[in-house]
Amino acid sequence: MSETIAFENIIIPKEDIDGIWDKVKHEIVRTNDEFLDENDVKSFLKEGDHVLWIVKEENSEDIVGVITLEFAFYPRHKIGRVVTCAGRRLHEWINNTVYELEQWAIKEGCSHMDMYARRGWKKILTEYNEDFVLLRKKL
Numbered sequence: 239m240s241e242t243i244a245f246e247n248i249i250i251p252k253e254d255i256d257g258i259w260d261k262v263k264h265e266i267v268r269t270n271d272e273f274l275d276e277n278d279v280k281s282f283l284k285e286g287d288h289v290l291w292i293v294k295e296e297n298s299e300d301i302v303g304v305i306t307l308e309f310a311f312y313p314r315h316k317i318g319r320v321v322t323c324a325g326r327r328l329h330e331w332i333n334n335t336v337y338e339l340e341q342w343a344i345k346e347g348c349s350h351m352d353m354y355a356r357r358g359w360k361k362i363l364t365e366y367n368e369d370f371v372l373l374r375k376k377l
Contacts, residue, residue: 244296245303245331247338252286262292265304269322279306279322288321291339293331302327303335310352318343319352332362 250258259280266276282288283306293303303325310317318339325331343351353359353366360368 243330245334246294246296247335248292248294249342250283250290250292252284255280255283255290258290258292261301262290262304265301265324266306266322268324274321282306282308291335293325293335301325303331305335305339307339309346309348315349316347317350317352318346318348319354321354323353323355328362336363 263276263280266279269279270276279288283290288306288308291303291305291307292301293305294301304322305320306322308319308321310319320339340351351366353363354372355363357368360366
């Protein structure tokens, strides 16, 4: 009989970013692109523009997931937007973590959650609709 592993989702206050950075940086680096790298993300986290969530095995210091979020404001809506998401053993924690992110976003006054993600995430996050594709051309 296999044992079920429980996970904790923890919001890291902006004042604590420096103290945890070395434990999460390697996951954030995995999400780097030409527009946003780990240094940008760290600055946004420390300024409070983004929020850092970590996913840990319960009763352990083993961090298995790192997610950063921001809020986007529209005239009639506040949107919670996942900016980066990386980790290991995603299939074990992602659905519960996304549910907790959604509940937190509701408490923060959000009407929607956005995620910029590769199409492969649709297979994992089946309750999310693909409403549009972001096309971009470098000039």
